Structure formats: structure tokens, C-alpha cells
Amino acid sequence: MAREMTGAQMVVQALKDQGVDVVFGYPGGAVLPIYDEIFQQNDIRHILVRHEQAAVHMAEGYARSTGKVGVVIVTSGPGATNAVTGLTDALMDSIPVLVLSGQVPTFMIGSDGFQEADTVGITRPCTKENWLVRDTDQLAPTIHEAFHVATTGRPGPVLIDIPKDVQFATGLYQEREAHRSSYSRPTAPDPDAIEALVDLIEQAERPVFYTGGGIINSGPEASAALRDLVQATNFPVTSSLLGLGAYPASDRHWLGMLGMHGLYEANMAMHDCDLMINIGARFDDRITGRIDAFSPGSRKVHVDIDPSSINKVIHVDIGIIADAGLALKAIMAAWTRRGRRTKAEAVVAWWRQIDEWRAVNCLAYRQSTTTIKPQYALQRLEALTKDRDRYITTEVGQHQMWAAQFLHFEEPNRLMTSGGLGTMGYGFPSSIGVQIAHPDALVINIAGEASFLMNMQELGTVSQFHLPVKQFILNNERLGMVRQWQELLHGSRYSQSWSEALPDFVMLAETFGLKGIRCSDPAELDDAIMEMLDHPGGVVFDCLVERHENCFPMIPSGKPHNEMLLGDASTEGAIKADGAVMV
Amino acid sequence: MSALNIKQGSTSHSAYNLRASYTETSERHTLAVIVVNAPGVLARVIGLFAGRGYNIESLTVAEIDHAGHRSRITIVTSGTPQVIEQIKAQLGRIVAVHEVHDLTVEGRAVERELGLFKVEGTGEQRIESLRLAEIFRARVVDSTLNSFIYEMTGTPDKLDAFAELMRPLGLSNIARTGVAALLRGPGAASK
Numbered sequence: 185m186a187r188e189m190t191g192a193q194m195v196v197q198a199l200k201d202q203g204v205d206v207v208f209g210y211p212g213g214a215v216l217p218i219y220d221e222i223f224q225q226n227d228i229r230h231i232l233v234r235h236e237q238a239a240v241h242m243a244e245g246y247a248r249s250t251g252k253v254g255v256v257i258v259t260s261g262p263g264a265t266n267a268v269t270g271l272t273d274a275l276m277d278s279i280p281v282l283v284l285s286g287q288v289p290t291f292m293i294g295s296d297g298f299q300e301a302d303t304v305g306i307t308r309p310c311t312k313e314n315w316l317v318r319d320t321d322q323l324a325p326t327i328h329e330a331f332h333v334a335t336t337g338r339p340g341p342v343l344i345d346i347p348k349d350v351q352f353a354t355g356l357y358q359e360r361e362a363h364r365s366s367y368s369r370p371t372a373p374d375p376d377a378i379e380a381l382v383d384l385i386e387q388a389e390r391p392v393f394y395t396g397g398g399i400i401n402s403g404p405e406a407s408a409a410l411r412d413l414v415q416a417t418n419f420p421v422t423s424s425l426l427g428l429g430a431y432p433a434s435d436r437h438w439l440g441m442l443g444m445h446g447l448y449e450a451n452m453a454m455h456d457c458d459l460m461i462n463i464g465a466r467f468d469d470r471i472t473g474r475i476d477a478f479s480p481g482s483r484k485v486h487v488d489i490d491p492s493s494i495n496k497v498i499h500v501d502i503g504i505i506a507d508a509g510l511a512l513k514a515i516m517a518a519w520t521r522r523g524r525r526t527k528a529e530a531v532v533a534w535w536r537q538i539d540e541w542r543a544v545n546c547l548a549y550r551q552s553t554t555t556i557k558p559q560y561a562l563q564r565l566e567a568l569t570k571d572r573d574r575y576i577t578t579e580v581g582q583h584q585m586w587a588a589q590f591l592h593f594e595e596p597n598r599l600m601t602s603g604g605l606g607t608m609g610y611g612f613p614s615s616i617g618v619q620i621a622h623p624d625a626l627v628i629n630i631a632g633e634a635s636f637l638m639n640m641q642e643l644g645t646v647s648q649f650h651l652p653v654k655q656f657i658l659n660n661e662r663l664g665m666v667r668q669w670q671e672l673l674h675g676s677r678y679s680q681s682w683s684e685a686l687p688d689f690v691m692l693a694e695t696f697g698l699k700g701i702r703c704s705d706p707a708e709l710d711d712a713i714m715e716m717l718d719h720p721g722g723v724v725f726d727c728l729v730e731r732h733e734n735c736f737p738m739i740p741s742g743k744p745h746n747e748m749l750l751g752d753a754s755t756e757g758a759i760k761a762d763g764a765v766m767v
Numbered sequence: 768m769s770a771l772n773i774k775q776g777s778t779s780h781s782a783y784n785l786r787a788s789y790t791e792t793s794e795r796h797t798l799a800v801i802v803v804n805a806p807g808v809l810a811r812v813i814g815l816f817a818g819r820g821y822n823i824e825s826l827t828v829a830e831i832d833h834a835g836h837r838s839r840i841t842i843v844t845s846g847t848p849q850v851i852e853q854i855k856a857q858l859g860r861i862v863a864v865h866e867v868h869d870l871t872v873e874g875r876a877v878e879r880e881l882g883l884f885k886v887e888g889t890g891e892q893r894i895e896s897l898r899l900a901e902i903f904r905a906r907v908v909d910s911t912l913n914s915f916i917y918e919m920t921g922t923p924d925k926l927d928a929f930a931e932l933m934r935p936l937g938l939s940n941i942a943r944t945g946v947a948a949l950l951r952g953p954g955a956a957s958k
């Protein structure tokens with residue numbers, strides 16, 4: 185039974201039917217009819233942002249921490265173009281986000297009308313799919329399809345461009361239940377491939393699980409299945425940045441993050457293993473280092489829901505196109521049916537080798553009694569917050585890597601970070617989205633001062649919605665990660681990597697009605713962190729840290745895993761010019 | 768195991784050897800891509816090639832099923848076997864793409880292209896071009912006292928050869944459609 189309503193009413197109705205309870209947005213001429221409908225209802229909460237880029241990052245944080253689709257509303261022209269960075273970020277990290285953009289009326293499209301932009305053209309390369317809706321009758325089916333596409337197969341961002349006349353016109357609303365989509369992607373693993381993998385599991389002497397964001401995309405069941413399989417096989421497990429939390433960091437099978445700034449034991453295990461089982465990770469260049477020297481002696485298996493991820497970067501022996509959770513359960517079932525065999529003694533010997541690598545203690549750093557070391561700040565933050573219901577977001581830079589090294593994640597969906605695009609300015613708005621989704625949880629954004637400045641206008645949003653979100657800024661007064669590369673690769677010529685003319689972050693917080701805390705003395709750090717945690721509202725914590733600390737371990741671009749730099753002493757002349765062309 | 772899992776040349780077990788067993792020589796492949804006939808779909812396909820740096824040697828598109836809203840895009844591309852695999856997988860990711868067929872590996876395909884060739888000249892040259900056109904089974908579709916337009920259908924190679932011969936005889940303009948291709952023999956309608 186179709187109901188007649190306006191396009192704007194359909195937008196709100198379809199969002200409700202899809203279970204949306206919050207949208208992040210910013211109004212403008214081309215979306216006024218939709219805003220008028222938002223005004224006249226109470227089911228969907230609208231979070232008014234201060235910049236559309238931030239709205240998309242909020243939706244990403246919301247989506248990543250809940251597993252639901254994050255929804256954004258922006259106006260035409262500049263509203264839509266401001267959303268592009270967020271869309272690209274979500275595409276790279278496989279985050280389901282829906283952006284609804286206003287557009288000039290259909291009869292004006294192509295006339296360079298006021299605030300007209302070719303939004304579907306601009307966003308085509310940064311969305312999984314996008315649509316321009318020219319007919320009000322098509323609006324509801326398109327919104328239902330958008331939710332389906334965003335969450336089916338490999339998740340990703342989608343956009344619907346809605347001309348203003350389509351919002352005003354009336355049409356027939358299509359119910360969610362009536363929607364039929366032709367888009368589907370296979371998710372069940374090929375049983376033969378699973379058997380072949382079990383053969384390898386039974387024979388492996390030096391196995392390792394390399395897991396990634398795909399496990400988190402797959403949902404909590406996939407993380408649970410991973411735990412079962414790792415514990416039953418006694419195989420070691422490492423993960424990409426985006427997969428952190430899928431396996432509990434407190435378990436002894438956990439090797440820590442791998443990759444450019446990953447742990448020594450994780451990277452050495454990847455390099456020397458004889459069986460690599462990649463589940464839901466995409467062999468990113470932060471992981472592989474020099475391709476032709478990547479784990480030279482191993483057989484490689486790759487489980488991924490997206491066929492294009494398989495053999496894109498690294499050729500594998502077995503490619504399994506499947507959902508991570510279904511594949512993990514199928515592996516467990518087949519392996520169990522065949523008697524749960526492994527080369528247990530060899531694996532124990534492998535663990536002895538791994539323990540030797542662990543003994544290197546690669547995260548060691550020189551402690552100071554006068555300045556706060558960024559690593560120390562995070563160790564203290566970890567100690568003081570680990571037992572709480574805690575969500576972490578990060579900005580991009582050294583602090584992000586230290587967060588990945590020094591904070592421990594026990595559950596999936598607890599770390600929100602911009603991995604693929606590396607978007608400075610992601611973490612603050614993302615933390616707002618997380619806090620909206622989890623009002624009673626402790627949400628902390630680990631920030632660098634430069635990244636924080638990129639979306640600091642959102643202090644207004646924090647203030648308006650009384651969000652208790654904490655900004656923990658590791659302030660080194662430098663574009664730290666850039667400075668580190670300049671030190672190691674460009675003869676310490678620090679071109680433009682000073683954060684000049686910084687604001688007083690305490691006063692900045694206060695002008696928005698928030699609490700500001702500054703700390704520069706390691707002896708006072710614990711008390712200051714407790715003050716932040718005890719404060720019921722939003723806090724900006726300006727933690728003044730060692731300015732020229734470098735983030736180690738580090739695999740220089742273009743180097744194999746077993747040539748890691750472990751500390752300042754090992755960096756002399758280690759990076760050759762041919763590596764410098766890599767990013 | 769599905770065809771996607773078994774990679775050409777993946778005979779050994781390390782990244783080193785696997786790389787070596789993939790040839791680095793460029794191959795030419797003809798792909799048939801069945802897509803939803805909707806605005807923006809062609810742009811997405813072309814954008815994929817441009818954005819990821821793949822070659823397009825020729826591309827044709829037309830609706831093949833009006834009621835079912837389906838179009839067929841025929842793309843002739845070239846790349847190493849690994850790149851060709853990626854191109855197919857990337858095309859398969861596009862939401863509006865229903866099917867991707869590699870006609871070069873799925874069987875023997877008939878490939879045809881239509882070309883229009885304007886040849887200007889008088890006297891002996893004009894007669895010579897007409898004689899050659901006959902050998903190539905090109906048809907005259909327009910004639911004036913000092914020009915012909917020939918229409919010819921054939922493989923891209925044949926069209927190339929014809930153009931080469933016409934060049935010294937006053938070839939002034941060429942329009943080519945790009946390749947349309949179908950697998951030989953009975954089989955799925957979409958191939």
C-alpha cells in the first residue's frame with residue numbers, strides 16, 4: 185500500500201524505516217525542504233556540525249563504533265564539495281556512510297545555477313555508488329538501495345544527490361520491505377579452498393595470522409571466531425592498524441600491530457613464517473614494505489570479500505573470496521572435522537623464536553623526568569583508562585602510531601582511525617560521532633596539535649550538545665611525522681614542519697565553554713589525566729611532550745621487514761635515496 | 768574452486784616465484800561488460816580505467832536489452848596478466864556491473880569493427896583506391912567527383928591495413944566504431 189508524500193517527507197520516512205536515529209548535517213538552500221521535515225519530527229536527532237567534512241567523519245566514527253550506517257545531510261555546491269574528503273576517507277577504509285546532498289532543481293541542472301556543482305561527477309571516484317534522483321517516485325527506492333549497497337559486500341560510502349524540486353514534489357513512498365535490490369556479492373567460502381587451507385594449517389611449522397579491517401567490517405561474530413581459531417591452533421596473530429581489537433591485546437597469542445611502525449616480533453614473524461593466513465586485510469604498502477622481499481619463504485592464503493583485493497599487491501597461493509566471519513567458521517569446522525591437527529611441536533619452537541624477538545623490547549624508549557615523553561603519556565593514559573568502557577579515535581601522525589603501539593584494544597569497534605587516506609582532522613569529529621552513538625562511554629581522541637587544528641571548529645558542536653568527549657593532544661609543536669621523515673630522509677632540513685602560532689588550547693576550550701587542562705611535567709601527568717577523566721563534560725587536554733621524539737620501530741619505505749630501525753642509533757645512513765621516493 | 772581463485776601461472780609457493788611465473792609481457796584482451804543502463808555507469812567504467820592507469824584501446828557501448836535496462840560495453844585493453852586480472856576484478860566491484868567476461872580467455876570470439884574512410888583524389892589514384900576497396904570488400908557509401916567514403920567492417924587489424932594502403936591514395940578522414948565482439952558457438956546470451 186503506497187503512501188503519497190513529498191520528497192522531503194520521503195527522505196525522513198525512509199531514514200526512519202532504515203532505523204536511523206541520528207544524522208549529522210548542515211543546512212543550506214538546496215536542502216531546506218528536508219530541514220523543514222526534520223524540524224517537524226522527533227524520531228531522528230540532527231547534530232548540527234560546523235563544517236561538512238567533519239559531518240562525514242562523525243558519521244564514520246558513528247558507523248565504525250556501531251556497525252550501522254552513518255548518515256549525513258549537506259546542501260548543494262560547497263556543502264557537497266566539503267564532504268569529498270570524508271567520502272574518500274570512508275572509501276579507503278571501507279566504512280558505510282550515506283551522504284544526502286541537495287541539488288539545484290532539475291530544470292536548472294547544467295545552467296551553472298547558484299551553488300550548483302556536478303556532485304555525482306565529483307563524488308563518483310570517492311563513493312562506492314552514487315545517484316542523482318530526478319523523479320520523486322524514485323527517491324524512496326534509491327534511499328533503500330543506498331543502505332543496501334553501503335552495507336553489502338565490502339562496505340563503503342554512497343551519496344544521493346536530490347534536486348530541490350524533487351524534494352518539494354509529491355510521489356508514492358515505497359516501503360523498505362517492498363524494496364528489491366539486484367546487488368549482491370557472494371559471501372560463503374568455497375569448501376575446496378577451505379580444505380586446501382586446512383592442509384596448510386596441518387603442515388605449517390611457522391604459521392601466522394595476519395588480520396585486518398575486514399574482520400571488524402564482518403561484525404563481532406568474526407572477532408569471536410578468530411579468537412576461537414587462534415586459541416585452538418596456538419598460532420600467533422598480528423593485525424593491521426585497522427584490525428586492532430579484533431583479537432584481544434591481552435592474550436599471549438597477540439604479537440601487536442605489524443607494518444611500518446609495527447612491532448618487531450610481528451614483522452619478523454611475518455617475514456620468517458612459512459604460512460601466512462591473511463583474513464580481511466589488503467596487503468597495504470605500510471605492511472608489505474619492499475614487495476619482492478615480503479615474506480619470501482611463506483605460502484600465503486588471503487580471505488577477502490572483495491575479489492579485487494586478492495592478488496592486487498601480493499600474489500597468494502590460495503585466494504578465498506568470502507566474508508571473514510563465515511570463512512573463519514568454515515576453517516574451524518573443516519579443521520575440527522579432520523581432527524584438529526597441527527605440527528604442535530614445531531609451533532612451540534616457533535613460539536620460542538618469537539619470544540626471542542619479543543625480548544628485544546622494541547617499544548623501549550628513553551624515559552625523562554623533566555619532559556613528558558609521548559609514549560609515556562599514552563602508557564599512563566592506558567593504565568588509567570583500560571578498565572573503562574572506552575573508545576579511542578586518533579588523528580594522523582606520530583601520535584596515531586604511538587596510540588596503536590601503546591594503547592591496547594580488547595574488543596572490535598573500539599578504535600577509529602584514518603588508515604588508508606591518513607586524514608589529519610579525522611579524529612576530533614570522529615570522536616564526536618562515537619560519543620553520540622555511545623553517550624555514556626569514555627571517548628578519547630588521541631591528537632597531534634596540528635591535526636586538531638584542522639577541524640577544531642567542532643568545539644562548537646561539542647559545546648552545543650554537551651558531549652563529554654576528551655581531546656588528548658600530544659603537543660610537540662611540530663608536524664611530528666613530517667619532521668621525523670625530514671630528519672631521517674632529508675638531512676634534518678625541517679621545511680615547514682613547525683607548528684607556529686599555536687593557540688592557547690586551555691583558553692580555546694574555555695571560550696567554547698569546555699574545560700582545558702595543560703600538563704608539561706611527568707610528575708603531574710597522572711593527576712592531570714584523572715582530572716580529565718573526572719570532569720563530566722568535554723575536555724581539551726594540552727599535553728606538552730618532547731618535541732623531537734621519533735616513532736620507532738620503523739621500516740623505512742622500500743625496505744624489507746627484517747631491516748627495521750629500532751631506535752635513533754640504528755638510523756644513521758639506513759635510509760637510501762631510492763626509498764625516499766616512496767611515501 | 769572458482770576461476771577467480773586459480774591464477775594463471777600460480778604454480779609455486781612464494782611471492783618471489785609467483786611473481787616470476789606471471790609474465791611481464793603485455794597482452795591484449797577483449798572484455799564484455801554487462802551493465803545496468805543508467806546515467807553515470809559508463810562514466811564510472813571509464814573513470815576506473817583513467818583513475819587506475821589502465822589502457823583503453825577501444826570501447827563501445829550500446830543498450831542490448833531495453834526491457835531489462837542492460838547495456839553491453841566492449842573494451843579492448845592491454846596489460847600484463849596481473850593487470851588484466853585486476854581490471855576484471857575492479858570492473859566486477861562496480862555496483863552497476865552485472866557480468867564481466869574476458870572473451871580472450873573464455874573461448875574464441877568474433878571481433879568486428881566498422882570504419883568509414885574518406886579518400887580524396889582524382890585520376891589514377893582514385894581508380895587505384897576503388898580497386899583496393901573492392902579487394903577489401905569495402906563499400907562506397909558516398910561519392911563526389913573527387914572523393915569517396917568507403918565503409919568497411921572487419922577486424923581492427925584489417926581496418927588498420929586498409930587505412931595504411933589508402934594513406935598514399937588521399938585518405939583524409941577516418942571514423943571507427945571500436946570493436947564489438949561475441950563468443951563463437953552456442954552459449955549464454957550475454958557472452
Ligand SMILES: Cc1cc2nc3c(=O)[nH]c(=O)nc-3n(C[C@H](O)[C@H](O)[C@H](O)COP(=O)(O)OP(=O)(O)OC[C@H]3O[C@@H](n4cnc5c(N)ncnc54)[C@H](O)[C@@H]3O)c2cc1C
Pocket residue numbers: 276277278337338339395396397398399401402423424425426427441442443444445446463464465466467468470471487488489490493506507508509580581584585602603604605606607665
Ligand atoms: C601515518 C600512518 C602510518 C601507518 N602505519 C601503519 C602501520 O605501521 N601498520 C599498519 O598496519 N597500518 C598502518 N597504517 C594504515 C595503513 O595505511 C592501512 O590503512 C591499513 O594497513 C589497512 O588495513 P587493512 O589491510 O586491515 O585494510 P582495510 O582498509 O581495513 O581493508 C579491509 C580489507 O578487508 C576486506 N573486507 C571488508 N569487509 C570484509 C568482510 N566482511 N569479510 C572479509 N573481508 C572484508 C576489504 O575488501 C579489504 O580488502 C598507517 C596509516 C597512517 C596514516
Ligand SMILES: Cc1ncc(C[n+]2csc(CCOP(=O)(O)OP(=O)(O)O)c2C)c(N)n1
Pocket residue numbers: 579580581582583584606607608609631632633634635636658660662663664665666
Ligand atoms: C590533511 C592532511 N594533510 C597533510 C598530511 C601529511 N601529514 C601526515 S602526518 C602530518 C603531521 C601531523 O602533525 P600532528 O597532528 O601535530 O601530529 P604528530 O605527528 O606531531 O603526532 C602531516 C602534515 C595529512 N596526513 N593529512
